Amino acid sequence: MSRVVFLEERCKGCMLCAELCPKKIIIQSTRINRQGYKVAEVSEMDTCTGCASCALICPDCAIRVFRSQKGEGA
Amino acid sequence: MRMNGERKFIKGNEAVGYGAMAAGLRCYFGYPITPQNEIPEFLSSALPAAGGEFVQAESELAAANMLLGAVSTGVRAMTSSSSPGISLMQEAISYMAGSELPGVIVNMNRGGPGLGDIGPAQGDYFQSTRGGGHGDYRTLVLAPSTCQEAYDMMIASFDLAFKYRNPVLMLGDGIIGGMKEPVTMWQPERPADHAEAWQVDGAAGREKRLIRSLRLDEGELAQHNRHLAAKYEAMKAEARAECFLTDDAELVVVAFGSMGRIAKSGIRKLRSEGFKVGLVRPITLYPFPADVLETLAAQGKRFLTIEQNTGQMVEDVRLAIRRHADSEFFGMMPGELPGAEDLMAPMLDAVRRK
Amino acid sequence: MAPDIDSITLARETAENVDLTPRPGETLVFDKPRSLRSQNTHYCPGCHHGVAHRLVAELLDEMELREKAIAVSSIGCSVFIYHYLDVDSIEAPHGRGPAAATGLKRARPESFVFTYQGDGDLASIGMAEIMHAANRGERISVVFVNNTVYGMTGGQMAPTTLIGQKTTTCPAGRCLEREGSPIRMAEIMASLGGVAYSARVSLDSVKNIRDAKKAMRRAFQVQTENIGFGFVEVLSGCPTNWRMDAVKANRRIRAEMIPYFPLGVYKDVNTLNPEGER
CATH class of the missing domain: 3.40.50.920 (Rossmann fold)
Incomplete structure (x- = not known):
């Protein structure tokens, strides 16, 4: 199992991550950060494969990806 | 190059080259224009022979910005030109003044305005002494009257540029540049440039450094320009006649x-x-x-x-x-x-x- | 209607307070590169400068160049790259990045020198400087961000603005007869004898981002291996000045930019030759 962590104060809510997520599990939350952006979040973390597409496209380096070690690995 | 005490019968333009070499010149960037062509011509062989870098730039704009880049690393570097070319260099001179970079620029003044003529003139006095480019700044300006003085002033120019971290302009003219006189070569005691404190040479084992003239934070430019003004005030100690x-x-x-x-x-x-x-x-x-x-x-x-x-x-x-x-x-x-x-x-x- | 202040939920955590420690059995597989500083950028949401900055920073880390790097920032939105990369840097006047980089590299050949320039900076006001630095084969690397518009000044027409594209200075759309056609820099660079590597990449998809990093790596390598001038044109989105959201901007890159600015490696040589063979 894998998971992603969103650094919400870095997120600008551009939602490029949601567009590229193969599992389509990223949505815009209702939370607003100090910059005034509505931040992204993962709706079903259990489905996350740790592919890191979201982190790769994120212009603000707001996403960290953790992968469990029994999987494919990085 | 052995130079101490030697006397050479040379043009003022060549004296500029010899003086710069004696001062420890490492990089020259320039673009041909009359009446200063003997400077790049001399340095195109003398400087590489001494392990330095000579670049004929694509324009005076580029030459002056190459100078900006080179002096950012703390080396002694220069460019030279004549009036129309110096106008093109004003962009980089203003940036160097704002960034406090010790570029040395030689202007062998010719006739203007516009293309003017290629004879001697002193029409660039205002441009030289009022900064020349945009913004509120000054460059140190030295004016030689003999070939010997051209040699000596190149040495002074580099010392002053690093002492004040400010562009220094040597304002000659077509007479100085083209006239031949005996010049005594001498090798100066070189003062410490103290560039290690600010030069960019890679952020190894220290905080990164930034050389810039953009100051957008509130009050930042005002504070910087007051600092520059205080520096220009201190420069008054260098006034000579x-x-x-x-x-x-x-x-x-x-x-x-x-x-x-x-x-x-x-x-x-x-x-x-x-x-x-x-x-x-x-x-x-x-x-x-x-x-x-x-x-x-x-x-x-x-x-x-x-x-x-x-x-x-x-x-x-x-x-x-x-x-x-x-x-x-x-x-x-x-x-x-x-x-x-x-x-x-x-x-x-x-x-x-x- | 004013929003009800009580209905706003604040974001949960500040970047500094997030726990990024892997749990048992986990590995952190995507992290911020060392060469990228942690402060937030001033870029608009969805702006691709952030991606390009991160790729540069990753390569500085992976190629162990951070401590010998000198960045030349150029005028435009990306002038502030010097705040985001943890390397020494200087700020060049508009368009003069390649000239300033020439001076830096000639004075310090042991340094790794690169410019990061936008399309107005590189392909308009700085055209002479980029052409001649490339043609001399200066041992510098250039990251050229092409988003078909002037960003910082508010969306004016750029030399790379597509025909028909509306900007604040060609409100009816760029017109071939009056404003000429968009300049293809990667192809022009490939034609110059001093260039060792020239490629065009895009940041619109995962695959293209991976390819972009490969291209940047090679553009850096031709400098570190003293082969010649390295150039990468990066097609990027500018949602704000394109007047669309980030997702639509990404789609525009695919639908409109890539057909006119084809992706690919236009030159990759191991030695320079006077004919400029590819």
Whole structure:
């Protein structure tokens, strides 16, 4: 199992991550950060494969990806 | 290159090259323009032979910005050009002033405005002493009157540039550049440049460094410009002038560079005829040696400013002496090669007119 | 209607307070590169400068160049790259990045020198400087961000603005007869003898981002291996000045930019030759 962590104060809510997520599990939350952006979040973390597409496209380096070690690995 | 004590019969442009080499020049960037071409021509072989870098740039814009890049690493570097090319360099000179970078620039002044002509002129006095580009800044300006002085001033230019972290301009003209004279080579004691404190050379084992002129934070530019102003104030200690027979003079002629030298010949002749004429030749144009002039003005002397333009330095002379006297003005035009006699006539007029 | 202040939920955590420690059995597989500083950028949401910055920073880390790097920032939105990369940097006047980089590299050949320039900076006001630095084969690397518009000044027409594209200075759309056609820099660079590597990449998809990093790596390598000048044109989105959201901007890159600015490696040589063979 894998998971992603969103650094919400870095997120600008551009939602490029949601567009590229193969599992389509990223949505815009209702939370607003100090910059005034509505931040992204993962709706079903259990489905996350740790592919890191979201982190790769994120212009603000707001996403960290953790992968469990029994999987494919990085 | 062995140079100590050697005497060479060379053009002023070559003296600039030799002087820069003696000062420890590492990089030269330039673009051909008359009447200063002997500078890049000389350095294109001498500098690489000494392990330095010579680049003929695609334009004066590029040459001056290459200079900006090179001096950011703390090396001694320079460019040279003549009036129209110096106009193109003003962008980088302004950026260097704002970024506090010690670039050295040589201008062998030719006639203008526009393409003008390729003969000697002093029409770039305002451009040189008022910053030249956009923004509120100054460059140190040195004005040689002989080939030897061109050599010596290159050494001074680099020392001053690093001392103040400020661009230094040497303002010669077509006469200085193209005239041949014996020049004594000498190797200076080089002061520490202290560039290690600010140069960019890779952020290894220290915080990263940034060289910039953009200052957007509130109050940041104001604070920076006050800092620059304080620096320009401190530069006033560098003001220098040659005083020739001024002690008993009734008339003080003020002239710089080639005109100062020719005026001096005229003054010698007038002295032999009994006329009490002296000369103040500003060696630094910025800072302007105002104190020297004011002291003489307070003694009741009269003034005549001679330039090879329609009246530029005369404004600085009048500012310097305004509490005691005024200055008359005589201007040669660009391309004219005055003899001592040409300058003696206005001196005679002025000294006889009590 | 004013929003009800009580209905706003604040974001949960500040970047500094997030726990990024892997749990048992986990590996952190995507992290911020060392060469990228942690402060937030000033870029608009969805702006691709952030991605390009991160790729540069990753390569500085992976190629162990951070401590010998000197970045030349250029005028435009990306002038502030010097705040985001943890390397020494200087700021060049508009368009003069390649000239300033030439001076840096000639003075310090042991340094790794690169410029990061936008399309107005590089392909308009700085055209002479980029052409001649490339043609001399300066051992520098250039990251050229092409988003078909002037960003910082508010969306004016750029030399790379597409025909028909509306900007604040060609409100009816760029017109071939009056404003000429968009300049293809990667192809022009490939034609110059001093260039060792020239490629065009895009940041619109995962695959293209991976390819972009490969291209940047090679553009850096031709400098570190003293082969010649390295150039990468990066097609990027500018949602704000394109007047669309980030997702639509990404689609525009695919639908409109890539057909006119084809992706690919236009030159990759191991030695320079006077004919400029590819």
